[in-house]
Amino acid sequence: MIPAYELLLEKSRERADFIVRQLKYLTKFDIKNFDHIVADFHDEAFEEINCLDCGNCCRMQAPQWNESDIRRITKLVGLDKDKFVRESLVRDPEEGWRGACLPCPFLQADNACSVYEDRPKDCAIYPYTAERRIKKGLGRLAHNTQICPAAYLVAEKIIERFAKGLTK
Ligand code: SF4
Ligand code: SF4
Structure with a gap:
């Protein structure tokens, strides 16, 4: 950052x-x-702030994953869906699936998201x-x-x- x-x-x-x-x-x-x-x-805030100079949410806040996010992204990156859920997500009784590790494994060194176009809805609407x-x-x-x-x-x-x- x-x-x-x-x-x-x-x-x-x-x-x-x-x-x-x-x-x-x-x-x-x-x-x-x-x-x-x-x-x-x-809109005004994001005219001032560039997420590619930050990436902090992807380091500090594991996003929620819904079923459609899981299906779409595992297909995109060629991962087995069940294995991904087992190894990369945790179940929150109230909020559903969340990323299990921080920083998010899809975050790249330049703060870009490697699945940006297909990222979980929760990431797309954050904050x-x-x-x-x-x-x-x-x-x-x-x-x-x-x-x-x-x-x-x-x-x-x-x-x-x-x-x-x-x-x-
Ligand atoms: S949305 Fe994430 S990357 Fe963008 S400014 Fe906020 S914390 Fe940083
Ligand atoms: S999927 Fe992409 S946008 Fe969402 S937390 Fe991971 S790196 Fe950030």
Whole structure:
């Protein structure tokens, strides 16, 4: 990860309690067009952040794999599906299959993903800031600010825009 992104994560760690508090506070309100506004923040953040200069999620956060991800990617790379599941995934009782090892074995030295076009859906939507019903995901966003510099930028934009001046 380039030093500028490390600095962002350092700031995020310093402000972790504040970020958690503010995002939790926002869950008490129904903000008009919140999903769309946050999706715009997501686009702005990724104009600043290049995942190929980072790769941190692929090092620190094992993605969820659904059945279709497993079928598609094992076929693509010519692996036996059952062997892959046995050796490379773990079953979470609540969330289903997750990668068993970090960094992800598909991550390459240049931070590119070797199965990028076919990567698991969970990887494609990470850090989930362009998703619908974002209000329900604010706790998860707070967590991801510790991993993803783009998530941190989105969280700061949300806090700057909304957390001040709201009263219950
Ligand atoms: S499959 Fe690709 S995008 Fe997903 S964690 Fe692995 S390297 Fe990253
Ligand atoms: S999604 Fe976030 S953590 Fe993952 S590579 Fe991109 S900037 Fe880094």
